[in-house]
Amino acid sequence: MDTKRLLIAGLTFITGLYYFLEFVVPPTVPWRTVQGTVVEIRADSVLLRTDGATARVPLQPGMAFYRQRPNGSYERVEPAQLTPGDRLRAGPTTYLSDWLPAVNNFFVVLMAMAWGMGLISLAVVHGNTIRRRRPEWYNSVAFFIAVAVGMIAGMGYGLPGGWLKSVNELVFNSMLRPMGSTVFSLLAFHITTAAYRAFRVRSAEALVMIGAALIVMLGQIPIGLWLTHALPESLWLPSMSQWLLYVVNTAAVRAMWFGIMLGAIATGLRYWLSLERGAFFGDSEGR
Amino acid sequence: MQRLMSSLAGLQDIDRRWLYLGLWLAACLPLLIPMRLPIYVTPETRRLYEFIERCPPDKVVLVDSAWDAGSMGENEGQVEVVFEHLLRRRIKFVVISVEITPLGPQFADRVIERLVREKFPDRRYGVDWVNLGYTRGGWRAMQQIAKDIRLQYRQDTRGYSLDDARHLPLMQRVRNINDIYLIYSVTYSPMEDWISFVHEVYGTPIAFGCAGIQSTTYYRYLLSGQLTGMLVGVRGAAEYDALLHPNPRERTSRATRLIVPQSFGHLMVILAILIGNLGYWGARGRAR
Numbered sequence: 001m002d003t004k005r006l007l008i009a010g011l012t013f014i015t016g017l018y019y020f021l022e023f024v025v026p027p028t029v030p031w032r033t034v035q036g037t038v039v040e041i042r043a044d045s046v047l048l049r050t051d052g053a054t055a056r057v058p059l060q061p062g063m064a065f066y067r068q069r070p071n072g073s074y075e076r077v078e079p080a081q082l083t084p085g086d087r088l089r090a091g092p093t094t095y096l097s098d099w100l101p102a103v104n105n106f107f108v109v110l111m112a113m114a115w116g117m118g119l120i121s122l123a124v125v126h127g128n129t130i131r132r133r134r135p136e137w138y139n140s141v142a143f144f145i146a147v148a149v150g151m152i153a154g155m156g157y158g159l160p161g162g163w164l165k166s167v168n169e170l171v172f173n174s175m176l177r178p179m180g181s182t183v184f185s186l187l188a189f190h191i192t193t194a195a196y197r198a199f200r201v202r203s204a205e206a207l208v209m210i211g212a213a214l215i216v217m218l219g220q221i222p223i224g225l226w227l228t229h230a231l232p233e234s235l236w237l238p239s240m241s242q243w244l245l246y247v248v249n250t251a252a253v254r255a256m257w258f259g260i261m262l263g264a265i266a267t268g269l270r271y272w273l274s275l276e277r278g279a280f281f282g283d284s285e286g287r
Numbered sequence: 288m289q290r291l292m293s294s295l296a297g298l299q300d301i302d303r304r305w306l307y308l309g310l311w312l313a314a315c316l317p318l319l320i321p322m323r324l325p326i327y328v329t330p331e332t333r334r335l336y337e338f339i340e341r342c343p344p345d346k347v348v349l350v351d352s353a354w355d356a357g358s359m360g361e362n363e364g365q366v367e368v369v370f371e372h373l374l375r376r377r378i379k380f381v382v383i384s385v386e387i388t389p390l391g392p393q394f395a396d397r398v399i400e401r402l403v404r405e406k407f408p409d410r411r412y413g414v415d416w417v418n419l420g421y422t423r424g425g426w427r428a429m430q431q432i433a434k435d436i437r438l439q440y441r442q443d444t445r446g447y448s449l450d451d452a453r454h455l456p457l458m459q460r461v462r463n464i465n466d467i468y469l470i471y472s473v474t475y476s477p478m479e480d481w482i483s484f485v486h487e488v489y490g491t492p493i494a495f496g497c498a499g500i501q502s503t504t505y506y507r508y509l510l511s512g513q514l515t516g517m518l519v520g521v522r523g524a525a526e527y528d529a530l531l532h533p534n535p536r537e538r539t540s541r542a543t544r545l546i547v548p549q550s551f552g553h554l555m556v557i558l559a560i561l562i563g564n565l566g567y568w569g570a571r572g573r574a575r
Contacts, residue, residue: 001396055369071490075465104431108424108439115423157393165356172393180356188552192310193303196559200567204422217557220522220552222324229325238327250507257504262356 010276016272018103022096027065027076033091038084046079048088048137056091064093119147214247288572295569298562306559313551323535323548331509332526335494335516338469339372346468347424347461348380349432351481352395353387353474358498359394364524364542365496367398367471371540373529374399374407374415378468379457382418382442385428386568387474389421392444393471412454413447420444433464433485464489482513488501496523521545 024034034057036050046057046065052212057063059079066074068087076097082088126140149171156168201207218224219241228236342348350369352361373380383398384391394413396418403410410416420439422428431439437449447454449513460466464485486493492515494504499520508514518524524542532538 048506067534069490073488073490091553100430101434102425104427107427108431109423111423111425140375152361158446163400172390176390177356177359181359184357184396185360188314189307189310192556192559195556196301196303196306199560199563201564202567210542210564214557214560217553221553222326222546223550223554225327238329242329244544245503245506247512249503253504254507257507 012272012274018096018099025094025096026091027066027097028091028093033089036087038082038086040084040086041079041082044081046088046090050089062092063090064098065090077113083173212244216244292572294568296566296573297566297569299570303384309312309558310552310555313555314548316455317551318544319565321543323442323551324547326526328526328529329519329523331517332523333530335518336372336527336530338441338494338515339369339376339378342376342378342468343573345460345526347457347466348378349467349470350382350395351385351470351472351474351477352382353384353391353472355388355394356391358475360545361498361520362393362473362475364521364528364540364545366395367402367540368495368524368527368531368542370399371402371406372527374402374410375447375531377415380416381457381461382416382433384421386425386478391474392418392420396444399533401412401559409560412445414457417457418444425478426484429480429484433491435490436461443476464491467491469494471496477505482508484493521549551556
């Protein structure tokens with residue numbers, strides 16, 4: 001294994017290990033954790049009532065206090081936030097949960113940097129295309145212009161007025177919004193022709209599927225109600241559609257997701273332990 | 288009989304441009320000729336409406352508005368009706384946009400500003416609502432927001448610090464998940480991480496607004512109680528508008544305007560399926 005792959009595998013394992021341990025290790029040392037109801041908060045300690053007895057938890061560095069929420073989960077609090085009657089779990093911290101905001105911040109920043117990396121990568125590719133006058137190099141010029149205009153327009157968002165705000169409104173309202181909507185609306189035309197060409201009743205199973213699809217499609221729109229409103233409510237198309245979605249669909253989706261999640265756990269383990277092979281994992285031939 | 292089958296078989300070879308024209312007419316004509324259709328309010332929409340009705344005055348609603356032009360047709364109506372409900376009841380709300388699109392906050396602003404201009408001119412930014420903008424980080428960002436919103440956001444989209452009491456008085460009483468009554472995530476396909484990392488840990492109710500085609504995967508959360516409510520596509524938003532305005536003449540939302548063209552679009556797809564199958568049966572009959 002070369003140094004680069006070893007480094008990636010090592011970093012992947014360490015970061016994965018942190019989240020795994022943070023999930024399984026309790027936030028306080030279990031054998032030194034006291035649980036009970038707050039009786040009194042003193043300057044140097046908190047008095048707890050635990051199964052008829054009273055326990056004193058000293059206020060000293062390294063102690064963590066977790067207050068129970070109404071839903072049963074616990075939240076980290078400072079001693080000053082406690083009031084008599086609170087359900088409390090207190091003990092020496094295991095530190096893993098304390099580091100969670102810092103580790104999370106690191107990954108949030110890292111993910112934001114991926115955008116910058118993407119921009120640099122695109123700039124290199126398009127810059128080379130322009131420099132070498134490759135075919136259709138003018139599209140690469142358009143890319144740089146679009147990025148520049150987009151960045152200038154972005155700076156105008158949130159401003160009360162001025163020319164930057166005008167550029168922002170021009171790009172956002174007159175370009176991005178109609179262009180984005182237009183591209184997405186093409187989907188409706190593709191769906192219609194795909195339904196016309198592909199949705200054939202070739203078997204009994206296909207008949208069941210098409211029957212369910214028609215009920216749900218009609219049940220999802222007001223015309224379904226208009227067509228069947230004279231019938232008893234249980235025979236209304238929206239009612240039948242709801243039954244299909246809540247009962248039949250949910251059973252199928254739950255079964256599917258159960259399988260998907262088992263696969264995701266296996267894949268996650270392979271990623272974590274760097275057992276995955278392929279072009280994205282340092283093997284350019286995809287082995 | 289053979290002639291009939293041959294005629295039917297011809298239905299398999301309709302030029303796709305006729306289908307495009309049919310869909311275009313189905314979507315455009317209802318916009319030109321106004322008509323109203325009865326609305327059936329589904330339980331998932333009613334649950335969200337009734338839950339927001341019960342919001343106590345000291346809590347805020349967190350709206351994750353993570354949609355842009357691509358799914359505007361379905362999502363814009365979903366935020367519009369809920370924003371209208373919140374503004375009408377004077378329920379304070381905070382808009383964020385996690386992970387999916389950086390354009391989300393600006394689209395949300397557009398909807399809120401129009402509602403304020405047309406229906407609620409006395410509502411003020413910073414007092415009745417705040418837009419904190421886009422953030423990356425997925426579930427990590429959700430965890431941070433739940434623990435302490437200032438861990439993830441230092442300022443709003445206007446550049447004011449969250450601790451600026453003069454411009455953002457609302458944010459002085461919003462610290463963490465304890466101040467949030469409901470998280471309403473609206474996007475093409477909302478992230479289930481809201482359920483795993485926030486609802487399951489803190490018990491905060493979650494509601495989704497999603498595209499119709501994506502909704503099938505979320506019904507299981509409605510049944511288990513992990514979702515408080517859900518608006519499904521334009522249909523869900525039109526239902527919510529019907530709950531907001533029992534009098535049909537008062538319904539002016541985008542969703543109510545779009546539900547009729549969408550209905551005719553659905554009919555066109557159904558018609559295409561039927562025509563395609565008639566052609567298929569005709570071809571099979573002719574071959575025999």
